[in-house]
Amino acid sequence: MCYDCHMKLLISMDRPIGLDRLKELRVDGIIARCKSFSFMGELSVDELVDLKKALEALDLDLYVDIDIMIEEGILSRLDGYLELLKSLRPKGIYFSDLAVYRLALKKGMSEMLIYDPKTLLTNSLDAIFFLKKGLDSVVIARELTLEEIRKIIKMTNGAIDMQVAGHIMMSYSKRKFVSDYLAYIGKPFKEDASYAIKEETRERQMMIKETSFGTEIFSDHILFMPDEFKMIKDGLRHAIIEARYLDDRLLYDIIAVYQGSKDEDLLERYPDAYLEKGYLYDKTMIKKEEER
Numbered sequence: 001m002c003y004d005c006h007m008k009l010l011i012s013m014d015r016p017i018g019l020d021r022l023k024e025l026r027v028d029g030i031i032a033r034c035k036s037f038s039f040m041g042e043l044s045v046d047e048l049v050d051l052k053k054a055l056e057a058l059d060l061d062l063y064v065d066i067d068i069m070i071e072e073g074i075l076s077r078l079d080g081y082l083e084l085l086k087s088l089r090p091k092g093i094y095f096s097d098l099a100v101y102r103l104a105l106k107k108g109m110s111e112m113l114i115y116d117p118k119t120l121l122t123n124s125l126d127a128i129f130f131l132k133k134g135l136d137s138v139v140i141a142r143e144l145t146l147e148e149i150r151k152i153i154k155m156t157n158g159a160i161d162m163q164v165a166g167h168i169m170m171s172y173s174k175r176k177f178v179s180d181y182l183a184y185i186g187k188p189f190k191e192d193a194s195y196a197i198k199e200e201t202r203e204r205q206m207m208i209k210e211t212s213f214g215t216e217i218f219s220d221h222i223l224f225m226p227d228e229f230k231m232i233k234d235g236l237r238h239a240i241i242e243a244r245y246l247d248d249r250l251l252y253d254i255i256a257v258y259q260g261s262k263d264e265d266l267l268e269r270y271p272d273a274y275l276e277k278g279y280l281y282d283k284t285m286i287k288k289e290e291e292r
Contacts (some may be wrong), residue, residue, distance in 0.1 A: 003230040007233050008061070008238050010030060010241070011029075011030045011251075012163075012167025012240055012241065013030050013032060014042055014244045018044075018215070021252060022255075023031075023058045023059075023060060025252065025255045025261070026259050030061075031065050031090045031240065032062060032064055033067070033266070034066075035169075036077065036079055036081070038067050038213065039211060039216055040209060043287065044179060052182070061091040062088075064090045064100060064223070065094040066094065067095070067118075069213070069214075073160070075103070082100075090112065090227050091189075091243075092113070092114045092137075092238075094114045094115075094116045095115065096117055101113060101133070108209060110135060111136040112136065114136050114137050114161060115137075115138045118141070118169060119141050119170075122143075122144060123152065127152055137159045137160060137237040138220065139163070142160055142169070143168075144152070144278070146280040146281065149162065150235075151211055158238060160235065161237055162234055164223070164241060164248045164258065165222070165223050165242065166222060166243060166246060167207065167219050168223055168242075170206070171216070172216050174213070174215075176207075177215040178208060178210040179263055188228050191211065195209070195210070197217065207245050218245060220245070221275070221280075222250075223275055223278040223279060224267075224275035228280055230248065237259075249265075250270060252265055253270075
């Protein structure tokens with residue numbers, strides 16, 4: 001494991017994004033999603049191979065995200081996909097299901113693996129446990145406070161990845177919530193349509209996406225924490241900006257701010273974008289005695 005590597009800024013993409021522009025903004029690489037093995041994947045296997053070549057031409061790194069729950073029926077296809085990735089040699093493979101780890105370990109690919117259990121990795125003990133399995137790094141939960149993040153970084157000696165901007169994935173279920181609800185009220189479901197939900201206690205809508213793999217719900221706000229990012233970036237292995245549901249102009253401006261090449265107040269430029277600091281200053285656990 002390499003603990004002295006400088007932090008890399010990655011863009012997690014769900015659509016074609018201008019690679020030349022990302023290069024100009026000094027992005028280090030992108031996280032791509034293949035249709036068959038990622039919840040919101042856009043790329044075919046052939047397109048993934050072509051993307052790797054395009055990135056190499058620009059000296060950008062390719063990372064791949066396998067974020068679906070793995071069922072027994074797709075293990076053989078997953079095995080073949082990992083064989084392809086072994087030959088393709090992406091810089092890293094993000095995964096959520098431990099079946100990916102088991103298969104990749106047999107192929108000698110543990111150094112490529114980055115564990116991203118979404119909301120589950122919330123403490124240094126869990127992080128250290130998985131790092132001892134030979135993984136390159138692990139992704140901490142998006143719901144942690146700044147204090148908790150700094151403690152985990154310190155205890156793990158910097159083998160930590162973190163989402164630092166973009167909409168946060170709040171929940172994932174294999175159930176088909178959108179199509180089931182629309183069927184109940186007698187309306188058709190369109191997979192390529194945009195849907196949103198609103199809780200009674202919230203003022204804003206949350207984006208909801210259903211695919212053949214299930215349903216994901218995203219935060220109503222956009223995580224934007226440039227000041228806090230400066231405090232912790234030297235302790236991160238990879239900093240991730242999630243591009244889902246961001247238009248290109250806002251995405252590029254966020255990258256520029258994080259890279260220090262733009263000091264414009266984006267809160268003023270995008271007053272309706274709901275740029276917020278997420279859970280950085282919210283307690284994630286309240287003890288009973290604190291409630292008295």
